[in-house]
Amino acid sequence: MRTFKIISFYILIAIPQFFFFIPYIILADEWGLDNQSLKHEWGLDEQTVKNEWGLEEQTPKHDKSDSIILHYDGKAWDCIYNGHGIWLNSIYGFDWNDIFAVGDNGVILHYDGNSWTKQDSNVTYRLNRIWGSSRDNVYVSGDYGTILHYDGKKWTKYNIMTKNWLSSTWGLNEKYIFVVGALGKILHYDGKKWKEQNSGTTNWLYGVRGNSKDNVYAVGDYGTVLHYNGKEWKKFVLNTNKRLMSVCVADSNDVFVVGADGLILYHDGITWTRQRSDTNNWLRRVWGIDSNNIFAVGDYGTILHYDGTKWNKQKGGTNYLLLGIWGDSKDNIYVVGINSSSHYNHMLDVSYGTK
Numbered sequence: 001m002r003t004f005k006i007i008s009f010y011i012l013i014a015i016p017q018f019f020f021f022i023p024y025i026i027l028a029d030e031w032g033l034d035n036q037s038l039k040h041e042w043g044l045d046e047q048t049v050k051n052e053w054g055l056e057e058q059t060p061k062h063d064k065s066d067s068i069i070l071h072y073d074g075k076a077w078d079c080i081y082n083g084h085g086i087w088l089n090s091i092y093g094f095d096w097n098d099i100f101a102v103g104d105n106g107v108i109l110h111y112d113g114n115s116w117t118k119q120d121s122n123v124t125y126r127l128n129r130i131w132g133s134s135r136d137n138v139y140v141s142g143d144y145g146t147i148l149h150y151d152g153k154k155w156t157k158y159n160i161m162t163k164n165w166l167s168s169t170w171g172l173n174e175k176y177i178f179v180v181g182a183l184g185k186i187l188h189y190d191g192k193k194w195k196e197q198n199s200g201t202t203n204w205l206y207g208v209r210g211n212s213k214d215n216v217y218a219v220g221d222y223g224t225v226l227h228y229n230g231k232e233w234k235k236f237v238l239n240t241n242k243r244l245m246s247v248c249v250a251d252s253n254d255v256f257v258v259g260a261d262g263l264i265l266y267h268d269g270i271t272w273t274r275q276r277s278d279t280n281n282w283l284r285r286v287w288g289i290d291s292n293n294i295f296a297v298g299d300y301g302t303i304l305h306y307d308g309t310k311w312n313k314q315k316g317g318t319n320y321l322l323l324g325i326w327g328d329s330k331d332n333i334y335v336v337g338i339n340s341s342s343h344y345n346h347m348l349d350v351s352y353g354t355k
Contacts, residue, residue, distance in 0.1 A: 061317035067338050068320055069101060069116075074331025077303065077316040081116050083109075088336040090324035092130040092138070099326070100150075101336050102127035102140050108155065121148060121155050129168045129324075131177075141166035141179045147187075147194070160187070160194055167349065168246075170208045170216075178228075180205035180218050186233065199226060199233050206349055207246040207285075219244035219257050225265075225272075238265070238272055245349060246296075250288040256306070258283035258296045264311065277304060277311050284349065287325040287333070297322035297335050323349075 062068060062079035067088040069081035086107050093099030097113025106123040109116045121127070125143040132138030136152030145162040147169075148155050164182045171177030175191030184199040186208075199205070203221040210216030214230030223240040225247075226233045244259040253269035262279040265272055277283070283298035292308035299321050303314040316322070320337035327333030 060319055065339065066342055067103065067336065068318060070316055070318065070322075070335040070337070072314075072327070072331070072333040072335075077314065077335075079317065087338050087342060088324065089127065090129045091326045091334050091336045092132060093326055093328070093334065094132070094135050095328070096332060098135050099334060100130055100132075100138060101324070102130045102142075103336075106142075108140070119155065123148065123157060128166065131169045131171055133171060133174045137174045139169050139171065139177060139179075141169040141181070147179060158194065162187075162196075167205060168207045170210065172210065172213060176213060178208050178210075178216060178218075180208045180220075184220075186218065197233065200235055201226070206244065209247045209249050211249045211252065215249065215252055217247045217249060217255060217257075219247045219259070225257065236272065240265070245283060246285045248286040248288040248294060250291045250294060254288075254291045256286050256288065256294055256296075258286045258298070262298075264296065275306075275311060278313065279304070284321070284323050285325045287327060289327060289330050293330040295325055295327070295333060297325050297337075300340060301337075303335070 063082045065082035065084050067083035067086045068079050069091070070077050071080045086103060088101050088103035091099065091101045099111040101109040104126045106121040106125055106127060108119040108121045108127065110119050123146055125146045127140050127142040127146065130138065130140045138150035140148040143165050145160045145164055145166060147158040147160055147166065149158065162185065164185045166179050166181035169177065169179045177189040179187040182204050184201040184203055184205060186197045186199045187194050188197050201224055203224045205218050205220035205224065208216065208218045216228035218226040221243050223238045223242055223244060225236040225238060225244065227236065240263065242260040242263050244257050246258050248256045250256065255267035257265040260282050262277040262281055262283060264275040264277045264283065266275050279302055281299045281302040283296045283302065286294065286296045288294045294306035296304040301316050301318040301320055301322065303316045303322065304311045305314055318337065319340055321340055322335050322337040324336040325333065
């Protein structure tokens, strides 16, 4: 009788949270992907703190706050910012004294080399990712179809005919930009207007990146990896059903994808292989300086570095959830994260603060 009560409880809790994703499980089967339980795939199974961190001896070495920004100088990671009442999701910059960070409630921070200051975004929605071609041409994607543009003076919101959650943005230049998001949504900007492209999937997409007009990748739920050849999007069929969070295109023949449960996939231009991460923690973002300097960050302070041969763990001095990364050299890397006790939506891979 006790067993019956426990099972009933979990069924009642699970159904309201996940019922709308059931149709996509069928799609995963159609693609020949592995069948795995939702609980395992979405990282909701309980793990010990020791397992979660992957860095058992690591403890916070910074003031407790809602958000942090870490900096790596090539030798060690240091906390350079503590934010209270702010939940940061992404970071991007152009120089050591020109860096932007975005997050919940429309927050945008800018660093001028001396201090972090707030900028007026004119929106209150959650901002998920930021990218730019220059300091006067910056783009941000967010909830409810939010796309913002910064011209060096002010932020302006595009009037996009969608209310979809937009997760990630990347561009080759100011006339070649992609935004991806919920239900396989892909938008492309040609410098004049935004147009929707056919992704060929209804799976949610979480990351987009490329290195040329005909070599762009998008990744998402159920092992989804899409490739754009300059004309159309095509799907890779991979032997995984895990959520893929982020992609880095270091070179045409060096593509890295990270995701749930410490998964790292590598594409050499011909085949996909799995690389050993030595962690079960979710990896949220991957960033590359070159093929021998790739960084991946994720849950519970996880920071990994790839030296061209293998992945090594680094001590970030935090147990926060690390959600965004940017850098312009191997000794100048920045990471944003949120307190692990803060509210976090694993379904959408974004934080949401409390007021």
